[in-house]
Amino acid sequence: MRALLAGLLLGSSLFAAPAAADPGFRLCTGYDTGNYFKAGHLLKRTSTSVPVEVVASQGSLDNLAKMIAGQCDGAFVQADAMLVFSSRNAQALSGIERAGVLYAEDAHLLCNRTSGIGRVTDLTKVNTVAVGPDGTGARTTWDAFVLADKKRYGPVQTDPRSGVRALSAVSDGSQVQCLLYVGAPGASFMKDDASALGDRVVLAGTDDWDMGGVAKDSRGKAVYGYGEIPAGTYPRIQPGGVVFGTKPVKTITVEALFVTSTAWISGNEGAYDKVLRAFTAAGPAIKALAKPGN
Structure with missing residues (x-):
């Protein structure tokens, strides 16, 4: 009986559902020669559990448009881009959360x-x-x-x-x-x-x-x-x-702000905490991009 029970337990463990993997995080940045793009890769390097996809773009307004369209989950944008974007689409920013400041x-x-x-x-x-x-x-x-x-x-x-x-x-x-x-x-x-x-x-x-x-x-x-x-x-x-x-x-x-889609956050709160921790860890290296001589 003990052998049968052990066999059943072993069998059930072999067929147990694997733990769900953290979702990917698509990060809109800027031109691939600029500091936003470099900062994105610094965040990607520190985000060891949530895979970060660094997406090149045409700039801050393009990033916000892509987030509203569901093409990106987060972005680096200028603070005044939020002002200009909301003047064109007053309701759009309700789906975007400020997550931090780069520099x-x-x-x-x-x-x-x-x-x-x-x-x-x-x-x-x-x-x-x-x-x-x-x-x-x-x-x-x-x-x-x-x-x-x-x-x-x-x-x-x-x-x-x-x-x-x-x-x-x-x-x-x-x-x-x-x-x-x-x-x-x-x-x-x-x-x-x-x-x-x-x-x-x-x-x-x-x-x-x-x-x-x-x-x-x-x-x-x-x-x-x-x-x-x-x-x-x-x-x-x-x-x-x-x-x-x-x-x-x-x-x-x-x-320069880090902003995130509230829709992505709602579906991935645990993963979002990990992204924020990674952003904090990458903070000193990101700020160093904005120092003269770098």
Whole structure:
């Protein structure tokens, strides 16, 4: 009898259902050359139990659209993208939860040296600013500027060029006088591409102090903060000091956020806890991406 019972127990254990595996987590990031994409792989590396699929995308608005469409479970996005996205679809953000902050990014305004533009508030209707195509970080920030102060920024002309192409146009200065670039301090675009054209391009301030009081998220909190690019960070493109060296440049800052689909969370609460722990563990390495020199 004992032998029969042991056999039955052994047989039942062999046919017991295996433990359910953690679901995969699809993470929308950005262009495969950017910091969001790199940060996604840092999260993937620390998420040892929940498989993370890092998805390249066209930027923050594209990420939010993909989440609403069920194509991604989470994303890295600029905080002002939430503002712009909700202005187009007020109900969409109800399905998205803020999960954390990666780091703060600077809004860089690069202008032709002969344009006379030293600050974003100097822009007028006769100026053209390259802000990139719809959905990219710079275009999203520009759209948020217009939403917050349509009278000031609405008349300024925009151009969809971005990257090195936009930089070349600013260097020429005839069609495009400035370009907007949103990214972490020390990004290769600033320290390599822009700095190489320092004889024709200069960094202007983006610190419109009215923006902090006007641009607010759904919680009523300011979307933008204020920062400063220290003197000597980009020696060739920062304005010159009174006697020697360069001057610091004041900037608008915007947080890079980690957001998650509430639908995915509802069906995978245990797995979500593991993703959040992995994000916390990856935090120092992700923040290091936003340090000058990295």
